[in-house]
Amino acid sequence: MIAPKIIRRLQSVLPPDCLLLATEDLKPFETDGLTAFRNIPDVVALPETENQVKSILRICHESGTPIVFRGAGTGVSGGALPVDGAVLLAMTRFNRILSIDPLARLARVQPGVRNLAISEAAAPFNLYYAPDPSSQIACTIGGNVAENSGGVHCLKYGLTVHNVLSIRVLTIEGDELVIGSEALDSPGYDLLALLTGSEGMLAVTLEVTVKLLPKPERTQVVLAAFDDIGKGGAAVGAVIAGGVLPAGLEMMDRLAVEAAEAYAHAGYPLNAKAILLVEVDGTQEEVSEDVMRVREILLAAGATEVRTARDEAEQKKFWAGRKAAFPAVGRLAPDYYCMDGTIPRKSLPDVLKRMAALSEQHALPVANVFHAGDGNLHPLILYDANRPGEWEKAERFGADILELCVAHGGSITGEHGVGIEKINQMCVQFGSAELGAFHGIKACFDPDGLLNPGKAVPTLHRCAEYGAMHVRGGKLPFAELPRF
Amino acid sequence: MQTQLADSLKDTPEGREADRILRTCVHCGFCLATCPTYQILGDELDSPRGRIYLMKQMLEGAAVTNRTLTHLDRCLTCRNCETTCPSGVEYGKLLDIGRKLAESKVARPLSQQLQRKALATMLPQKKLFGGLLKLGRMAKPFLPATLSLKIPPSPLSRQGREAITPHARKMLVLAGCVQPALAPQINEAATRVLDGIGISLIEAENAGCCGALSFHLNFQEQGLEAMRRNIDAWWPHVQAGAEAIMMTASGCGVTVKEYGHHLRHDSRYAEKAARISALTRDVSEVLLSEEAALRGWLARRGPRESSRVSFHAPCTLQHGQKITGVVEALLTVAGHTIMPVSESNLCCGSAGTYSLLEPDISSKLRDRKLGHLSAPQPDVIATANIGCLTHLQSGTPIPVRHWVELL
Numbered sequence: 001m002i003a004p005k006i007i008r009r010l011q012s013v014l015p016p017d018c019l020l021l022a023t024e025d026l027k028p029f030e031t032d033g034l035t036a037f038r039n040i041p042d043v044v045a046l047p048e049t050e051n052q053v054k055s056i057l058r059i060c061h062e063s064g065t066p067i068v069f070r071g072a073g074t075g076v077s078g079g080a081l082p083v084d085g086a087v088l089l090a091m092t093r094f095n096r097i098l099s100i101d102p103l104a105r106l107a108r109v110q111p112g113v114r115n116l117a118i119s120e121a122a123a124p125f126n127l128y129y130a131p132d133p134s135s136q137i138a139c140t141i142g143g144n145v146a147e148n149s150g151g152v153h154c155l156k157y158g159l160t161v162h163n164v165l166s167i168r169v170l171t172i173e174g175d176e177l178v179i180g181s182e183a184l185d186s187p188g189y190d191l192l193a194l195l196t197g198s199e200g201m202l203a204v205t206l207e208v209t210v211k212l213l214p215k216p217e218r219t220q221v222v223l224a225a226f227d228d229i230g231k232g233g234a235a236v237g238a239v240i241a242g243g244v245l246p247a248g249l250e251m252m253d254r255l256a257v258e259a260a261e262a263y264a265h266a267g268y269p270l271n272a273k274a275i276l277l278v279e280v281d282g283t284q285e286e287v288s289e290d291v292m293r294v295r296e297i298l299l300a301a302g303a304t305e306v307r308t309a310r311d312e313a314e315q316k317k318f319w320a321g322r323k324a325a326f327p328a329v330g331r332l333a334p335d336y337y338c339m340d341g342t343i344p345r346k347s348l349p350d351v352l353k354r355m356a357a358l359s360e361q362h363a364l365p366v367a368n369v370f371h372a373g374d375g376n377l378h379p380l381i382l383y384d385a386n387r388p389g390e391w392e393k394a395e396r397f398g399a400d401i402l403e404l405c406v407a408h409g410g411s412i413t414g415e416h417g418v419g420i421e422k423i424n425q426m427c428v429q430f431g432s433a434e435l436g437a438f439h440g441i442k443a444c445f446d447p448d449g450l451l452n453p454g455k456a457v458p459t460l461h462r463c464a465e466y467g468a469m470h471v472r473g474g475k476l477p478f479a480e481l482p483r484f
Numbered sequence: 485m486q487t488q489l490a491d492s493l494k495d496t497p498e499g500r501e502a503d504r505i506l507r508t509c510v511h512c513g514f515c516l517a518t519c520p521t522y523q524i525l526g527d528e529l530d531s532p533r534g535r536i537y538l539m540k541q542m543l544e545g546a547a548v549t550n551r552t553l554t555h556l557d558r559c560l561t562c563r564n565c566e567t568t569c570p571s572g573v574e575y576g577k578l579l580d581i582g583r584k585l586a587e588s589k590v591a592r593p594l595s596q597q598l599q600r601k602a603l604a605t606m607l608p609q610k611k612l613f614g615g616l617l618k619l620g621r622m623a624k625p626f627l628p629a630t631l632s633l634k635i636p637p638s639p640l641s642r643q644g645r646e647a648i649t650p651h652a653r654k655m656l657v658l659a660g661c662v663q664p665a666l667a668p669q670i671n672e673a674a675t676r677v678l679d680g681i682g683i684s685l686i687e688a689e690n691a692g693c694c695g696a697l698s699f700h701l702n703f704q705e706q707g708l709e710a711m712r713r714n715i716d717a718w719w720p721h722v723q724a725g726a727e728a729i730m731m732t733a734s735g736c737g738v739t740v741k742e743y744g745h746h747l748r749h750d751s752r753y754a755e756k757a758a759r760i761s762a763l764t765r766d767v768s769e770v771l772l773s774e775e776a777a778l779r780g781w782l783a784r785r786g787p788r789e790s791s792r793v794s795f796h797a798p799c800t801l802q803h804g805q806k807i808t809g810v811v812e813a814l815l816t817v818a819g820h821t822i823m824p825v826s827e828s829n830l831c832c833g834s835a836g837t838y839s840l841l842e843p844d845i846s847s848k849l850r851d852r853k854l855g856h857l858s859a860p861q862p863d864v865i866a867t868a869n870i871g872c873l874t875h876l877q878s879g880t881p882i883p884v885r886h887w888v889e890l891l
């Protein structure tokens with residue numbers, strides 16, 4: 001509950017249609033792209049001006065009211081999940097592209113601008129913004145910075161952090177900071193890298209300056225089908241080992257292909273156990289050469305079919321299907337739980353085999369979509385939330401998958417962030433010393449812990465509780481902490 | 485998405501259908517990106533996903549007020565969200581259920597009730613509307629701009645009514661409710677082109693409004709009545725061998741194609757309605773399947789002046805009927821140049837009676853759309869629905885025509 005006094009103060013700085021207070025209006029904000037977690041916010045603020053944002057921050061800071069920021073609400077780790085007693089502050093009305101400088105190749109945009117809208121606006125200059133999360137049609141650049149989002153093209157062109165030049169933010173005190181610069185490197189600590197991926201826990205982003213890249217002279221997409229998912233996994237390593245750095249290297253298994261095809265009509269082979277999509281880009285000659293090499297490698301790795309997209313329209317369809325794959329599985333089951341682990345590429349065939357076994361063990365189907373090139377797995381666990389107990393089953397299956405990743409030397413999140421969802425697995429990934437360092441940084445920016453509390457970095461106390469339940473190899477994690 | 489429908493609805497046919505649709509939504513948010521009202525208002529509650537959630541909580545038994553009704557009213561029913569949705573959520577069908585339920589739970593202010601009732605009663609009546617339009621044309625100088633701009637001048641010279649030879653091949657054509665008064669030249673042009681390719685068009689005596697106007701104003705029973713009346717009017721012709729029911733207004737087309745859905749629980753009409761829907765085709769679909777004959781006719785007729793055309797695909801064509809690229813191809817065959825238009829998937833804000841009920845959002849969308857349509861400096865703007873045509877024309881000096889007039 002937020003005290004009426006504080007609501008009145010918020011009302012004094014926001015017009016009525018910028019502050020939602022009725023339960024009827026609030027409930028649709030109770031969740032983001034991870035619907036298993038829901039919490040009705042106490043208030044939703046939809047500011048229109050930076051001054052309004054500043055005023056909200058000041059009011060919250062003075063009154064000790066927590067704040068959760070929200071972009072388009074496509075996050076799949078519950079980053080924008082409302083917290084009790086907090087203001088949910090949606091930045092969606094800041095949706096203007098402020099400027100595009102085709103010579104310096106950069107764009108200045110407000111945080112609520114959609115990822116894809118940047119590339120669309122840059123297209124007339126033959127430029128584009130490289131990181132392309134599958135949700136790029138809808139997710140905001142503010143959300144991308146907060147999650148350090150990746151995408152199909154990040155294998156070659158890097159994640160959000162590699163493509164953002166500077167950001168302008170407000171701290172919880174309402175102070176403005178400009179972090180980074182238009183130059184490639186700036187003196188001092190690399191605060192830009194620190195804030196990128198900070199999941200709305202350190203500051204609110206007001207403006208982002210991103211790097212734009214020239215569109216490659218030519219791109220080509222190769223599709224390969226496999227009759228065995230392990231062979232497909234091995235082919236991923238073979239492509240990279242073969243000395244080609246594809247612009248994108250993605251894999252989908254049979255279930256994912258079935259769903260994506262139903263939406264995109266991309267012409268994917270429906271009988272394959274797995275398909276790979278390999279995009280190469282560069283000059284005419286480079287692309288011709290790489291396509292030949294990729295074809296040879298894929299055939300040698302046992303592909304049953306290798307096809308090259310006929311034209312740009314078909315390339316687009318190949319990607320449209322892949323990018324819509326998560327929500328398209330909504331056609332196969334009412335709900336899905338999207339995982340986001342990473343593993344070293346070489347472990348791919350092994351992990352896939354284990355995953356199939358886990359699927360049987362938990363009696364839930366799993367559709368697999370991967371940014372295979374960078375070893376980022378997105379298993380989609382299919383379940384039915386209306387069936388009692390099924391979500392809990394899915395959650396346990398998910399936790400097993402993440403621990404499988406860590407056991408193979410990988411990590412619990414590739415690009416979707418920790419949010420609320422993977423907060424316990426953070427205790428598996430890090431020890432108390434590392435977590436302590438995170439807490440120190442948080443305290444510098446937000447000593448009262450008002451920004452997105454309870455997300456992304458667990459308290460040691462929480463880890464102790466979680467650890468108490470997960471005793472591994474006879475060793476208690478966080479043994480030095482008192483048990484409660 | 486998890487659902488828990490209210491006990492009172494759970495086992496009704498509508499409740500079951502709503503539940504099925506709700507459960508296909510995975511809350512991914514993709515649809516926010518292409519929703520016109522979300523683009524303008526930036527509020528989740530004015531997005532498809534937000535509206536789905538508002539309907540969900542209402543269906544689950546939560547109390548509703550005019551807040552929910554307002555957000556549902558603001559929806560253009562453009563169904564851009566359906567095109568975008570990877571999970572195949574049938575938003576339009578859910579909205580029909582949601583609007584009806586909301587309206588039964590929330591009392592509208594009297595002024596709104598009267599306005600909507602008046603629109604639902606008058607517009608669908610050909611004669612009444614025609615008479616009012618004449619009056620309106622006379623009174624135009626005295627009307628406020630919001631209204632007077634919506635009244636188009638009387639059509640100038642109708643393209644010569646050439647003698648039409650009767651053909652063995654016949655198709656029904658719907659005159660519709662407002663189109664005969666506002667733009668009779670559209671069906672005349674269609675008749676001419678179809679005649680050229682050897683097909684006679686017939687207008688059934690008693691057919692009238694397709695039912696969409698009343699249905700979407702939530703006078704659903706009145707809308708269903710109009711649908712039944714049309715089915716009765718067409719049925720003898722269908723039995724006599726009419727090949728298709730051809731639509732020159734995509735807004736009517738999308739509705740008639742869904743007669744089968746709307747009347748599925750009506751034991752007397754369900755079967756006939758399904759058959760009528762199956763026979764219904766937009767004029768672009770007809771001409772595409774007769775492309776060879778069309779090319780022959782164009783060649784016989786000899787070249788006409790070619791224009792630079794910006795085409796606005798009505799939502800009812802591209803999202804409702806999923807017909808894309810066909811009109812552009814046909815106009816190219818006829819020698820015109822199609823100009824590139826950005827944001828071509830977005831609604832122009834006309835949306836049936838929307839432009840009268842939500843003038844603010846509607847005119848913002850119209851101006852945004854006209855900005856994109858006029859950017860490539862076309863000679864003419866073409867579209868495929870009477871509503872879009874008059875709405876767009878009210879904001880630009882560039883002539884706006886039905887594309888079939890350009891053949």
Ligand SMILES: Cc1cc2nc3c(=O)[nH]c(=O)nc-3n(C[C@H](O)[C@H](O)[C@H](O)COP(=O)(O)OP(=O)(O)OC[C@H]3O[C@@H](n4cnc5c(N)ncnc54)[C@H](O)[C@@H]3O)c2cc1C
Pocket residue numbers: 032033068069070071072073074075076078079080091111132133134135138139140141142143144145146147148149150151152199200201203204205206326327415416452511512513
């Ligand atoms: C179908 C689907 C596919 C996806 N594919 C990918 C993918 O390929 N790669 C990938 O990386 N992610 C992917 N995602 C996850 C998600 O889209 C990204 O994390 C995205 O960056 C979230 O952006 P958003 O605008 O929706 O942010 P939200 O979900 O609204 O918020 C995410 C986080 O950002 C914070 N935040 C938002 N705006 C601001 C701001 N202005 N200032 C400070 N903090 C802010 C929030 O507090 C929250 O912690 C996918 C999601 C879906 C549903």
Ligand code: SF4
Pocket residue numbers: 327330508509510511512513514515516532533536565568569570571572573
């Ligand atoms: S795109 Fe479809 S599945 Fe995704 S939120 Fe919108 S309606 Fe739901």
Ligand code: SF4
Pocket residue numbers: 518519520521522531532535558559560561562563564565566575
């Ligand atoms: S029908 Fe159109 S206006 Fe309505 S929610 Fe869908 S996209 Fe938005």
